[in-house]
Every structure is written in structure tokens, then in C-alpha cells.
Amino acid sequence: MDIKTKPFNELRKRMTPEQRAESEIQANLALLQLTLQELRESLGLTQNDVALDMGVVQSAMSKN
Numbered sequence: 001m002d003i004k005t006k007p008f009n010e011l012r013k014r015m016t017p018e019q020r021a022e023s024e025i026q027a028n029l030a031l032l033q034l035t036l037q038e039l040r041e042s043l044g045l046t047q048n049d050v051a052l053d054m055g056v057v058q059s060a061m062s063k064n
Contacts, residue, residue: 012020040050047061054061 012023015023040047048058051058051061
């Protein structure tokens, strides 16, 4: 099976302004989540540790 791929810039050109805005929001959210995960791990904390400090359940910490 030969899957053709396209550069994201090509796909982005086909998006409506609303779709581009949503795509940017989702990308920024993913970066923020990654940054928070790296920070948590660098401090040697588990999701449960952070959840306890925040007064929420661990499953709230793992939601995307």
C-alpha cells in the first residue's frame, strides 16, 4: 500500500479560517500539555502527586 502524504502547509491552505484557528488552538494545547508533562517529570512528580496538590482526581490530570 502506497500512502501519499502532503505537506501540512498544503492541507492548511484548504482549511477554512475557522478550521485554521481550531488547528492552531489544538497545536498550542498539545505543546502546553507536553511542556507541563516535562515540567512534572523534571520535578519527579507523578500525575497523582500533582492531582493531590490541585485537589482533583488523577484521571483529571491524564485527560487530553
